[in-house]
Amino acid sequence: MSNPTLSRAQFRDKLALYLVTDHREDTANLLDVVQQALMGGVTTVQLRRKHDDGAQLVELGRAIRKLTREYGALYIVNDRVDIALLTDADGVHVGQSDISCTDVRKLVGDTMVIGVSTCTVEEAHIAVAAGADYLGVGSVFPTSSKPDADMCGIDGLRAIADCVDVPIVGIGGIQQDNVGQVLGAGADGIAVVSAIMGATDVSRASADLLAMVRER
Amino acid sequence: MSNPTLSRAQFRDKLALYLVTDHREDTANLLDVVQQALMGGVTTVQLRRKHDDGAQLVELGRAIRKLTREYGALYIVNDRVDIALLTDADGVHVGQSDISCTDVRKLVGDTMVIGVSTCTVEEAHIAVAAGADYLGVGSVFPTSSKPDADMCGIDGLRAIADCVDVPIVGIGGIQQDNVGQVLGAGADGIAVVSAIMGATDVSRASADLLAMVRER
Numbered sequence: 001m002s003n004p005t006l007s008r009a010q011f012r013d014k015l016a017l018y019l020v021t022d023h024r025e026d027t028a029n030l031l032d033v034v035q036q037a038l039m040g041g042v043t044t045v046q047l048r049r050k051h052d053d054g055a056q057l058v059e060l061g062r063a064i065r066k067l068t069r070e071y072g073a074l075y076i077v078n079d080r081v082d083i084a085l086l087t088d089a090d091g092v093h094v095g096q097s098d099i100s101c102t103d104v105r106k107l108v109g110d111t112m113v114i115g116v117s118t119c120t121v122e123e124a125h126i127a128v129a130a131g132a133d134y135l136g137v138g139s140v141f142p143t144s145s146k147p148d149a150d151m152c153g154i155d156g157l158r159a160i161a162d163c164v165d166v167p168i169v170g171i172g173g174i175q176q177d178n179v180g181q182v183l184g185a186g187a188d189g190i191a192v193v194s195a196i197m198g199a200t201d202v203s204r205a206s207a208d209l210l211a212m213v214r215e216r
Numbered sequence: 217m218s219n220p221t222l223s224r225a226q227f228r229d230k231l232a233l234y235l236v237t238d239h240r241e242d243t244a245n246l247l248d249v250v251q252q253a254l255m256g257g258v259t260t261v262q263l264r265r266k267h268d269d270g271a272q273l274v275e276l277g278r279a280i281r282k283l284t285r286e287y288g289a290l291y292i293v294n295d296r297v298d299i300a301l302l303t304d305a306d307g308v309h310v311g312q313s314d315i316s317c318t319d320v321r322k323l324v325g326d327t328m329v330i331g332v333s334t335c336t337v338e339e340a341h342i343a344v345a346a347g348a349d350y351l352g353v354g355s356v357f358p359t360s361s362k363p364d365a366d367m368c369g370i371d372g373l374r375a376i377a378d379c380v381d382v383p384i385v386g387i388g389g390i391q392q393d394n395v396g397q398v399l400g401a402g403a404d405g406i407a408v409v410s411a412i413m414g415a416t417d418v419s420r421a422s423a424d425l426l427a428m429v430r431e432r
């Protein structure tokens with residue numbers, strides 16, 4: 001992996017409970033929820049806001065950078081490498097229609113980790129060959145926060161986990177009652193949006209999910 | 217200005233007829249129209265596609281980079297500094313809600329020019345103080361391609377032109393019948409979307425507009 005300050009094992013460990021932000025308009029509230037999630041034990045935060053302008057993304061990114069540093073979590077930016085560079089992110093996450101992993105590497109060199117969303121074994125092989133440091137694999141289950149996402153299911157996740165050596169984070173419809181299946185299929189961590197962002201008690205929901213990953 | 221390969225006068229000259237792309241879905245057709253516009257004499261092309269994913273932007277940007285080089289035109293990327301860096305752009309253009317000019321400069325250093333959209337004298341002063349190499353000033357006239365844009369009008373354009381030394385490109389609703397007013401108010405060049413992208417004869421429309429700027 002690329003980030004020189006973490007060992008492979010430490011990096012894998014930091015992917016245990018991976019929070020992806022939602023698109024709520026109230027950004028003060030968003031940051032408040034992110035902080036509660038970090039207090040509960042979230043180990044990585046991904047800034048993913050498809051509709052925000054650059055100035056807003058820089059502002060949110062700098063705030064999340066500060067919070068994640070305080071709690072010892074990784075901070076990853078979805079898609080926008082410029083925002084990742086400006087806000088001193090630990091990494092960039094790209095989907096299949098975003099800037100390619102190879103192109104992201106040209107911009108960030110070895111200073112950041114790169115994650116790639118994959119849904120098939122073929123996509124996973126291509127991402128790893130292109131230098132991906134981890135894979136986001138999904139959707140494992142149907143999800144309301146990304147209803148048009150391709151589904152790979154538990155079997156698809158297992159096929160990819162059997163195939164590649166980089167850490168794998170399952171994503172898509174993951175809740176407390178199905179975390180066991182995701183880990184059982186070979187995921188190193190779980191990525192969630194609504195299971196944390198939509199929880200009544202955000203810290204508690206985060207702590208419960210983290211405990212499930214750690215106890216596997 | 218920042219780009220080391222152009223003199224100040226050459227740079228100002230390259231802003232004479234500044235084409236901003238539209239959002240049409242047929243990107244092969246988009247590139248065809250851009251080429252016709254370059255054949256007609258367009259001196260700068262800005263890639264502005266607010267809804268495209270990163271992979272698409274990289275592909276379009278590389279194609280426009282190739283075309284603009286062939287015709288000796290500048291190639292500028294709207295908003296996304298990462299795409300500008302990856303596609304070897306001559307510059308980045310940012311609006312008031314995009315990444316700030318100061319932050320763009322951190323990423324591009326002196327290798328690219330930076331343009332900033334401004335609508336008031338105050339915004340213009342701030343942009344120039346932050347190191348903007350040129351200003352896009354508008355909307356000068358009401359425009360269908362950006363109906364919610366702030367209006368500065370001809371008087372607002374003149375007020376900014378009287379105040380700053382960097383080159384100014386008027387934008388917003390500019391057509392053949394009002395180019396004279398825009399130049400008369402102090403603009404160095406004109407930026408258009410539909411007057412070229414929507415023309416029946418794109419090369420002819422471009423040549424006619426360029427002649428009007430050159431003959432002033």
Ligand code: NI
Binds near residue numbers: 337341379
């Ligand atoms: Ni002044």
